[in-house]
Amino acid sequence: MTGTMTDTPAPAAGDGPPPPGGPAGAVAAALGSGWRRFRTRPVALRLTVYVALALALTLVVLALTATVLVRRPLPQTSGTIEVAGLDGEVEVVRDEHGIAQLYADSMSDLARGQGYVHAQERFFEMDVRRHATAGRLAELFGEDAVESDAYVRTMGWRRVAEKEVALLTPDTRTFLEAYADGVNAYLDGRGTSSISLEYTVLRLGGLDYQPEDWTPVDSLAWLKAMAWDLRGNMDDEAERVLTADAVGEERAAQLFPGYPYGEVTPIVTQGAVVDQVYEQDAQQGQTRNPMRPAFDADQRTALRDLRDGLARMPAWLGRGEGLGSNSWVVDGDLTETGSPLLANDPHLGSSLPGVWMQMGLHCRDVSPACPLDVSGFTFSGVPGVIIGHNADIAWGFTNLGPDVTDLYVERVRGEDAVYDGEVRPLRIREEVIRVQGGQDVRITVRAGRHGPLVSDVADQLSDVAEAASRRPGSLVLGEEEAAVALKWTALEPGTTADAILALNLASDWDSFRAAASEFDAPAQNLVYADTAGRIGYQAPGRIPIRKSGNDGTVPSAGWLPENDWTGTFVPFDALPSVLDPEEGFLVTANQAVVDRSYPYFLTDDWDRGARSERLRELLTERLEAGPVTAADMLEMQLDTRNPMAPVLVPHLLGARLPEGYQDDGQRLLGDWDFTQPAEGEHSAAAAYYNVVWATLLDRVFDDELPEDLAADGGQRWMAVVTDLLDRPDDPWWDDVTTDEVEQRDDTIEVAMLAAADELVRRQARDADDWTWGHLHRLDLRSATLGESGVAVVEALFNRDGWGVGGGAAIVDATAWDAAEGYTVTAAPSMRMVTSPGDWDASRWINLTGVSGHPASSHYTDQTDLWARGETLPWLFGSGAVHDAGADTLTLRPASEG
Structure with missing residues (x-):
């Protein structure tokens, strides 16, 4: 700034002192002749103006400083950077949306390059994830994160990941290590303000922190969080019990209708007969529908606490419920190109940055x-x-959702637990949770044969055990302590990282299935298409086979051997699979994978099939x-x-409403085609229908x-209301808070x-001006500082206000909770359509953008396109990628010395 002043021309006679240089000089120049005018005014006024000017200049300097800090972490995307550890050059070609395609001469250099580019764009996200999966969030965010850390420490996600390293193939370990080298090459010598804006904000809050080196374990541990997110719904049975407690067994049963087997087409039809099924069940020691124990009032209270405890886990670590996906694949005989087409759009909680980052990894000479x-x-x-x-x-995922978790109530005597009439020692360790700005928290972690005793760190689960102990003769005897253990397939070391690399390298159906066989958790539906014209489906995952005393639906007595898992899993070759189905296409949308003839129990808590049946209907129409x-x-x-809508609207049209604005919405329904666009034709009807739906549920x-048991409006509640509509005098229609007895x-x-009334209040008096998009908003929020409660900080990291169409149980699955409002809670996290006949004809889009930096033009640059239903070209060939390149960065080996 001082150097700039020497370049300022001398003032003309009578002009007074020259304007200051630098940013202040820019302000003075903008004032022009005003600078000269205010100098001749009275002293008091002049002092006031000088003070105001000084304040303005200070604000400008602060704004410019803030701009520098905000923009400082943005990555270099062109030119050359020396990167330690590289054997050769890595070319990083970014398109106009910042999507990077990497080219190198070795697998290790590709992994190093990917680690470097991931860290350039999203290291803070990576760092938060590894803190979360290690139970160390409190080191960054203080005491509010202690409960989450205690849960994760007790489950031991990172400890499991540490054991997994030894199980992986040498190629996978080498790939993970090279990736970590690339991340660390980016971190080397960088201060936190150059890595991400979040670190700068946290430093202002008192955090003194420098990131540790990245390790392969950090990568493996995040796979545990994804398994937790997609583990299935662990509180379904608790909700059934609590509902019965509120309204009685018979009426509660109405709210949990069984899965509509026979009405929904499964992904795979096995063709086995029922007699064979139960014969094999007997051989495996598994029964399908054992008698369920009753629950008393104390246990029901405890189960409510259990659900509340699980809900305290951070939403971005995953709830294990409310998520889904669509994928389908069509044989080349049915497509215009003569080659298969594969579509996928996983539905996950909305966040900023989004969970996905698009990227390509290419050997220059494939060999x-x-x-x-x-x-x-x-x-x-x-x-x-x-x-x-x-x-x-090509391959895509949807969630299989099998039952892979069980809770066990244990009889504990000090440092031992009772099992099969004997006392067995528990495994005990101490953990220390470091807390930013607070005192360390020490916890004792105990584990038995069924897993960690999660009740030690969760009062909610302790209540479950306490309630169980009060039930005479049922669970706990004498003075023994009751505890609750969690058994979960993902708490045993697995080989999912091997599966990821093997999928990347697979070249045909056999190598694809071989890769899938290593995919332990989370269990997924995998759809497949190849350039040879074949399509297929494979279910992978470790799915337990239980003994006769345990169907996995309620907590089991941990001291009885008949409640154990058998120690074996559904064999991979017995998991549902099909190649080149006769129908010519496959649809997976979280519906039942198999019918009741399948010989192993996976789960009965499937999605009820609305999306899968609609997709089949649309495919059939197009094929015709x-x-x-x-x-x-x-x-x-x-x-x-x-x-x-087709079920409920006839009843809405039959209602007798007063003329005027009160029946304007009903008029809209008369011409409605049951679609839910954000704007335009039919949007007003969709807005009215959805407000009626939420109000009716209430x-x-x-x-x-x-x-806490309020109707959320999802597919289960649609099934419930469908049944009630045929029973106009069912007690559910009555409002018990009034003296009258209401009917349907x-x-x-x-x-x-x-x-x-609500729509007039929220939007407009004229019903034709209502829109679904005005109500149904997508707000993207940072899961960390975007929830800080400090408005200026939240404004830096959050982006809000997209009006979107779709809704719950709809193919365009922008879910919302009818008990909470119309805001989107989960959405298609990406959309893709791949074209094996011409990879460059494939399309893709991300919910957000590739960058995790709020100042980047690629922070949410794909969101507008996503909201409009648009996609981007997904170029694959080297020539097409380079032609579309907007920036090219070369990573080259660091010079010696």
């Missing part, structure tokens, strides 16, 4: 020495591509009109037809159910009138 040539969606912090395609095959195109597949992903159920039509009319 046995350097075989990698892959592109797709990656996790920052994990090497390789999770979902995508290579030069030969001619071959399917990639554009057809993309259009199907955006389908917004509400599956419940009127029917919330007068009797506790708040009464309650529907009240809901419709209330919905009209």
Whole structure:
């Protein structure tokens, strides 16, 4: 700044002192002749103006300083950077959206390059993830994170990841180590303000911190968080019990209708007969429907606490519920190109940055020495591509959702537990949780034969054990302590990292299945297509076989051997699988994978099939009109037809409402096609319908159910209301808070009138001006500082306000909770359609952007496109990628010395 002043021309005579240089000089120059005018005014006024000017200049300097700090972490995307550890040059070609395609001459250099680029764009996200999976969030965020850390420490996610390293193949370990080297090369010599804005903000809050080196264990531990997120719904049975406690067994049963086997097409039809099923069940020691024990009032209270405890886990670590996905694949005989087409859009909680980062990893010369040539969606912090395609095959995921967790009530005597009439020692260790700005927290972690005693750190689970001990003769005897253990397949070391690399390298169906066989957790539905024209499906994962005393639906007595798992898992070759189905296509949308003839129990808590049946309907319609195109597949992903509307709308149209604004919404329904666009035709009807739906659920159920059991409006509740509509005098229709006894039509009319009032209040008097997108908003929030409670900080990291179509149980699955409001809670985290006949004709889009830096133009640059239903070209060939390149960065080996 001082140097700038020497370049300022001398003032003209009578002009007074020259304006200051630098940023202040820019302000003075902008003032122009005003600078000269205020100098001649009275002294008091002049002093006031000088003070105001000084304040303005200070604010400008602060703003410029803030801008520098905000922009400082942005990555270098062109030129050359020396990177320690590289054997040769890595070319990083970024397109106009910042999506990077890497080219190198060895697998290790590709992994190093990927680690470097991931760290450039998203290291803070990576660092938070490894702190979360190690139970060390409190080191960054203080005492609010202690409970989460205690849960994770007790489950021991990082300890399991440490054991997994030794199980992996040498190639996978080498790949992980090279990736870590790339991350650390980026970190080397960088201060935290150059890594991410979040560190700067945390430093202002008193955090004194420098990131540790990245390790392969950091990558493996994040896979545990993904397994937790997709583990299945661990509190379903608790909710059933608590509902029965509130309204009685018979009426509670109405709220949990069984899965509609026979009405929903499974992914795979095995063709086995029932007699064979139960014969094999007997051989495996597994029964399908054992008698369930009753629960007394204390136990029901404890189960409520259990659900509350699980809900305290941070949402971005995963709830294990409310998530889903769509994927489908079509044989080349049915497509316009003559080659298969594969579509996928995983539905996950919305966050900023989004969970995915698009990237390509390409050996310049593909050979046995350097075989990698892959592109797709990656996790920052994990090497390789999770979902995508290579030069030969494409694959997609949806959640299989099998029951892979059990709770066991244990009889504990000091440092021992009772099992099979004998006392067995527990494994005990001490853990210290460091707390930023607070005192260390010490916890004792105990584990038995069924896993860690999670009740030691969760008062909620302790209540479960206490309630169990009060049940005479049922669980705990004498003076013994009751504790609750968690058994979960992901708490045993696995080989999922091997599976990821093997999928990236697979070249045909056999090598694809071999890769899938290593995919332990989370269990997924894998769809497949290849350049040879074949399509298929494979279910992977470690799915336990239980003994006769345990169906996995309620906590079991841990001291009885008959409640154990058998120690074996459903054999991989027995998991559902199909190659080239006769139908010519496969649809997976979290519905039942198999019918009741399948010989092993996976779960009965499938998605109820609304999305899968709609996708089958759309595919069938398109095939009747001619071959399917990639554009057809993309259009199907955006389908917004509400599956419940055709059932409920006839009843809404039959309601007798007063004329005027109160029946304007009903008029809209008369011409509605049941779709839910954000804007335009049918959007007003969709807005009215959804407000009626939320209001109706509130009127029917919330007068009797506790708040934590409120109807969320998902597929289960659609099934419940469908049944009730045929029973107009069912007690559920009655509002117990009134003296009258309401029936179906009464309650529907009240809901419709209330919905009209709400929309007039929220949007407009004229019903034609209502829109679903005005209500149904996508707000993207940073899971850490975006929830800080400090407005200026939240404004830096959050991006809000996209009006979107779709909804719960819809193919365009922008879920919302009817008990909470209309804001999107989960959404398609990405959309892709791959074209094995011409990879460059594939399309993709991300919910956010590739960057984790708020100042980057790629922070949310794909969100507008995503919200409009648009996609980007997914170029794969080297020529096409380079032609579309906007920036090219060369990473080269560091000079010696």
